[in-house]
Amino acid sequence: MTIPATLDTRSPSLSPDAVALLGRLILIVLIAGALTAVDPGFASVSNLLNMLRQASLLFLVASGLTLVIIGGGLDLSVGSNLTLSACLAAAAIKTTGNPWYGVAVAVTSGTLIGFTNGLMINRLRLPPFLATFGMLWVAQGAAYWFMAGQTIYGMPMSFRYFGTGFFLGVPLPIWITLVVCVVCSIILHRTTFGREAYFMGANQTAALLSGIAVERRRLLLYVLSGLTAGIAALVYLARLNAAEPGIGEPLLLPAIAAVLVGGTSLFGGSGNIVGTVLGAILLTIIVNGLNLLNVAATWHPFVNGAVVLIAILADFIVSRRRSESG
Amino acid sequence: MIAPTQSQQRPGAGQLFSAIPGAGILLILMLALFTIANPRFVSQTNLVNVGLQASLLLMIALPMTLIILTEGLDLSAGALLGLSGVIVAEALLAGWSVFAACAMAFAISTAFGALNGVLIAYLTLPAFVVTLGTMGLMQGIALVMTNGDPVGGFTPAIETFYRSQLWIFPMPIVVAVALYAALWLLLYRTRLGNYVIAIGGNKDALRLAGIRANLVHLAVYVLGSAIVGLSAVLLIGRTNSAHPTVGIGMEFEAIAAVVLGGTSFEKGQGWLFGAVLGALAITVLRNGLNILSVDSSLQVVCIGILLILALLIDRARKHYSRQAA
Helix, strand or coil: CCHHCCCCHCCCCCHHHHHHHHHHHHHHHHHHHHHHCCCCHCCCCCHHHHHHHHHHHHHHHHHHHHHHHCCCCCCCCCCHHHHHHHHHHHHHHHCCHHHHHHHHHHHHHHHHHHHHHHHHHHHCCCCCHHHHHHHHHHHHHHHHHHHHCCCCEECCCCHHHHHEEEECCEHHHHHHHHHHHHHHHHHHCCHHHHHHHHHHHHHHHHHCCCCCCCCHHHHHHHHHHHHHHHHHHHHHHHHEECCCCCHHHHHHHHHHHHHHHHHCCCCCCCCCHHHHHHHHHHHHHHHHHHHHCCHHHHHHHHHHHHHHHHHHHHHHHHHHHHHHCC | CCCCCCCCCCCCCHHHHHCCHHHHHHHHHHHHHHHHHHHHHHHHHHHHHHHCCCCCCCCHHHHHHHHHHHCCCCCCCHHHHHHHHHHHHHHHHHHCCHHHHHHHHHHHHHHHHHHHHHHHCCCCCHHHHHHHHHHHHHHHHHHHCCCCCCCCCCCCHHHHHCEEEEEEEEHHHHHHHHHHHHHHHHHHHCCHHHHHHHHHHHHHHHHHHCHHHHHHHHHHHHHHHHHHHHHHHHHHHHHHCCCCCCCHHHHHHHHHHHHHHCCCCCCCCHHHHHHHEEEEHHHHHHHHHHHHHCCHHHHHHHHHHHHHHHHHHHHHHHHHHHHHH
């Protein structure tokens, strides 16, 4: 059913994955064109770069999630992982004055949360959505307790460079996105681990029976998801210049939507990281467009929910057509 | 009542241990611990308070049990609770009668339940993402309706109902007990109840037996959302105000209560009374921590730890009962 695209011999010119990516690119261009027609200011270089920077924040949260979903799991805790990691990092930077302590703290806490998720799923045999849903609330609660109603703001300039700086005229978060995207692509397509992740997602029992150490691979997937959430926390903190316990929660729905819109199937075993980049851009453009059309921000949860529902419907239709034709 | 998975042998020591679910053990432990820590915990006013808090949680956890028995999940329950509260409050402010306002909330909740049910039962989409999406829709509508602000100043009839008593029992507890009785009869004394359990066990077999399994599956979500929608009356009666995001997180406590009570996400294994035990355990934990003045955000962390403890106890239980058998 979900044979990797590289094995598909029917269309020698373009793989179905490439066609799907091209379709999303065209959709992005069409929406961007329509928005430019409404407001010519939309197509200005500064607005486009600004939008890409926003999209890269969303992508960073969604990147590890993509790996987990390809491997047949789910991580609902990415948003609150980001919250807790950002709050802890902010406190570390504030008390020591050294940004590198913040980096170490966020990366460690993000990874630990991912590790705990993997452990709960492996050892307690909890369904992934349940274990990570529990972690969502635990991390969220821990962040609220840690911050005790305070906001930590005013990061040193050397740290804020991660979020607001430019390198060769391009915002730094976009460079970070590029690096994470390339690394994830290499992991997925050029390593045994990546192949095994697709295999596990497509058929876990078969993967287990063919001798793949499923539990260890799964643990690594959740650790990677936690790690990218920790990295995203740093970029968020550097961009916002403030940490408070509400920053991560509104990110969960858009992150899942970005993965699904990017063509990664929720049923596991298919998808890729470039799709998630396009998905993140598409979602950011939609929100940007809503702002342009003066739609109130209170509509955002509704729009995100609708996008998630439309994306799983589309995923369902595509995967059924594939299984019927194949 | 004994969990349905237990064998019918004479109870030995291991058997006795395996017959008490993890939530029951933890509940007894917590009751003892909190009483020692602060004797005020067992005062009559506080115990009534526990009952009041548990009854609202139970209103969400009971229908959630039915949904989890079908190997499903409803992450939108909390958002729906908030949305229904907002709808009732706004309708009352617009001069509607209490009955009409509740009917409106009932209709909209049922419609959302039908949306969840159609996508999950007929299109076989994963429940946790479908309900995550509808959660966004509900939260969005509630925010747009209220602009993010609390709604108050409507007729006190709802609060009067919340504070009323049937003989000596507070009304919310009466409502929760009545709901438990109704769902118990539905689940264990009707054919429909058998079908609900069978959906989790083997939906294909049910379909092949000539039952309209998809329709039963859909009905579970519709019923669940309808109950949650009406429970909003208890929610807004408590504070005499409605808040668009107050329900968020309620779904976590409800799911935690069901899982604490020993209902599993696999093969329709579970029991309705488990939700009562779980809801009581969570409420006792929250109440006890309140008395010890532990921060409410840290209480959520404690619920997570309680959940893991209960799962560990239940694994040990299974181990014991397998050895005893």
